[in-house]
Amino acid sequence: MKTQKTPVTGRFDGRTVAITGSAQGLGLAMADRFAAEGASLALVDVNETALQKAADELRDAYGIPVSGTVVDVTDSSQVNAWIAGIEESDSAVDVLVNNAGIIRDNRIERITDADWDAVIDVSLKGAFYCSRAVFAGMRARGYGRIVSFSSMSWRGNFGQSNYVAAKAGIVGLTRTLALEGAREGITANAIAPGLIETPMLASMNDAARDLLIGKVPMKHTGDPSDIAEAAAFLASEAAAFITGVVLDVDGGISIGSSIR
Numbered sequence: 477m478k479t480q481k482t483p484v485t486g487r488f489d490g491r492t493v494a495i496t497g498s499a500q501g502l503g504l505a506m507a508d509r510f511a512a513e514g515a516s517l518a519l520v521d522v523n524e525t526a527l528q529k530a531a532d533e534l535r536d537a538y539g540i541p542v543s544g545t546v547v548d549v550t551d552s553s554q555v556n557a558w559i560a561g562i563e564e565s566d567s568a569v570d571v572l573v574n575n576a577g578i579i580r581d582n583r584i585e586r587i588t589d590a591d592w593d594a595v596i597d598v599s600l601k602g603a604f605y606c607s608r609a610v611f612a613g614m615r616a617r618g619y620g621r622i623v624s625f626s627s628m629s630w631r632g633n634f635g636q637s638n639y640v641a642a643k644a645g646i647v648g649l650t651r652t653l654a655l656e657g658a659r660e661g662i663t664a665n666a667i668a669p670g671l672i673e674t675p676m677l678a679s680m681n682d683a684a685r686d687l688l689i690g691k692v693p694m695k696h697t698g699d700p701s702d703i704a705e706a707a708a709f710l711a712s713e714a715a716a717f718i719t720g721v722v723l724d725v726d727g728g729i730s731i732g733s734s735i736r
């Protein structure tokens with residue numbers, strides 16, 4: 477832990493940041509970033525062991541309050557109980573990061589009902605359940621930041637119809653939440669990461685990896701800290717006039733020029 481490249485500020489002093497899917501990967505990188513900037517953290521994941529380890533390490537590293545709760549974001553009763561628990565404990569969710577997501581890639585003929593449902597349920601329904609659960613409190617307090625995870629794939633990607641539908645759905649959900657919260661100090665934005673150095677990318681063979689990286693105008697992958705930086709900005713008070721956007725954090729891969 478304590479992996480921050482940039483100077484630490486107190487941008488999130490006194491703020492509670494709730495992050496789904498935060499036991500590993502981008503969720504954990506964002507938790508580290510928000511903790512470094514003074515936030516109290518409410519972390520959830522379905523991987524209990526990794527979640528408790530992450531929560532313990534962040535608490536020790538930064539000396540900030542961190543709760544780690546096992547919540548399956550596809551279950552609205554678990555989500556509602558989690559948020560109600562925070563709001564009843566003299567705290568409030570100032571920032572919600574809808575990060576949990578899974579992939580079950582296949583061509584359309586081979587995607588099972590279960591693969592379709594699982595991907596939509598975690599990414600899209602989970603984001604809906606969590607956003608709905610925090611919205612009334614944010615509205616009542618006149619302040620809120622919702623940052624949800626789309627993907628560069630949201631525009632369409634071979635072999636990912638379930639994932640693309642979920643990630644395009646995040647764009648529509650975000651733009652609508654932005655309208656519904658606009659008069660009460662609530663912003664809603666999405667991040668569309670490109671190729672980020674995560675275990676999934678590392679597990680690819682060299683040829684497939686090189687082919688993908690060759691499509692990135694910057695010719696390299698992103699680091700989880702690049703995503704954390706973007707999330708922290710969108711979640712900050714400074715981003716007050718930015719709402720309903722999809723921020724590509726992808727080294728330019730989404731620009732789409734054929735001349736590279």
Ligand SMILES: NC(=O)c1ccc[n+]([C@@H]2O[C@H](COP(=O)([O-])OP(=O)(O)OC[C@H]3O[C@@H](n4cnc5c(N)ncnc54)[C@H](O)[C@@H]3O)[C@@H](O)[C@H]2O)c1
Nearest residue numbers: 497499501502521522548549575576577625627669672674
């Ligand atoms: N890694 C990338 O390059 C990349 C690119 C584009 C978009 N994204 C998106 O960013 C987000 C994070 O990606 P990542 O690479 O860190 O993923 P990851 O698989 O490393 O981590 C996802 C976390 O979500 C948790 N999770 C899964 N189902 C859950 C559920 N039902 N309830 C609660 N938690 C659950 C997992 O246990 C895991 O800890 C995802 O939404 C993903 O689609 C990632």
